[in-house]
Amino acid sequence: MSYISQLMQRKYREKQVVQKASTREGPRKRVSVNVEPHIVTLTQPSSPAAEEYRILRTTLSRLGAKKPLKTVMITSAGAQEGKTLTSVNLAVAMAQGTGQRILLADCDLRRGRVHELLGVEPDEGLGDVLLNGTDLSAALYDTSVENLTVLPCGRYPANPAELLGSQKMNGLIAQLKLQFSLCIFDTPPALALTDAAVLASQADGVILVVQAGKTTCEAVEEAGRVLTQAHANVLGFILVGVEEPGPGYAYRYHRQASKADGRAS
Numbered sequence: 434m435s436y437i438s439q440l441m442q443r444k445y446r447e448k449q450v451v452q453k454a455s456t457r458e459g460p461r462k463r464v465s466v467n468v469e470p471h472i473v474t475l476t477q478p479s480s481p482a483a484e485e486y487r488i489l490r491t492t493l494s495r496l497g498a499k500k501p502l503k504t505v506m507i508t509s510a511g512a513q514e515g516k517t518l519t520s521v522n523l524a525v526a527m528a529q530g531t532g533q534r535i536l537l538a539d540c541d542l543r544r545g546r547v548h549e550l551l552g553v554e555p556d557e558g559l560g561d562v563l564l565n566g567t568d569l570s571a572a573l574y575d576t577s578v579e580n581l582t583v584l585p586c587g588r589y590p591a592n593p594a595e596l597l598g599s600q601k602m603n604g605l606i607a608q609l610k611l612q613f614s615l616c617i618f619d620t621p622p623a624l625a626l627t628d629a630a631v632l633a634s635q636a637d638g639v640i641l642v643v644q645a646g647k648t649t650c651e652a653v654e655e656a657g658r659v660l661t662q663a664h665a666n667v668l669g670f671i672l673v674g675v676e677e678p679g680p681g682y683a684y685r686y687h688r689q690a691s692k693a694d695g696r697a698s
């Protein structure tokens with residue numbers, strides 16, 4: 434794990450366009466809007482960073498070879514460590530490369546911003562489905578990325594953890610699994626809040642995001658403990674914010690740290 438602490442943060446500057454679809458009634462409507470520059474899979478598809486997401490896609494497919502992973506949750510120990518950027522870029526890479534229907538669900542019901550990153554301007558989302566009984570189909574938004582659908586966070590509820598662990602959420606996930614080949618859940622930090630742990634047990638696999646130069650080894654280990662206690666299937670972690678000389682790679686996927694020595698294998 435000392436490897437992680439040696440690594441430094443990396444910044445990106447890109448910009449591009451994506452399309453939005455509204456689904457309230459009738460056919461979905463697409464309009465062009467801006468997508469956030471950090472979504473390198475769209476804004477810089479030829480960059481090394483985008484390539485790393487495609488490698489992650491392959492790794493994920495390999496991990497799901499025996500028993501398909503239909504739901505994968507992304508979390509990290511603390512705040513602002515790259516969960517949402519990872520979720521969005523991974524979802525785009527999956528949709529682009531597999532030809533399968535991919536859903537990206539914003540399960541951060543406190544400060545969700547998946548819709549912002551993809552330039553979607555939703556009227557409703559997960560919070561509305563769970564709170565108000567909004568029909569799921571009214572909360573799903575197409576993007577300009579073929580095969581990528583977004584379920585935005587929607588209205589913020591007062592009791593996010595309770596809702597994410599509810600029977601209703603369970604039923605919703607079952608519905609989504611029928612409609613999509615893979616559902617990716619973006620979540621809040623695993624340590625400060627119970628939301629991620631509550632949802633983790635309902636996902637087929639969980640990936641922990643670790644940011645070089647920010648996330649501490651202790652926090653990674655503690656997050657791993659919390660998720661394991663919640664009966665999560667922790668698949669491994671993604672290291673982001675790595676700077677390397679030359680054609681650098683900003684993203685790394687590692688198998689789960691060995692329990693014996695705490696080092697990445």
Ligand SMILES: Nc1ncnc2c1ncn2[C@@H]1O[C@H](COP(=O)(O)OP(=O)(O)OP(=O)(O)O)[C@@H](O)[C@H]1O
Nearest residue numbers: 442443444511512513514515516517518519673674
């Ligand atoms: N691969 C990366 N390299 C460098 N910095 C990154 C990377 N990914 C994320 N960051 C930094 O972390 C910030 C937060 O990213 P993001 O919103 O994805 O984190 P988050 O973990 O989802 O945050 P929150 O806990 O608020 O939901 C970004 O604005 C960026 O500065």
Ligand SMILES: [Mg+2]
Nearest residue numbers: 516517541620
């Ligand atoms: Mg986030």
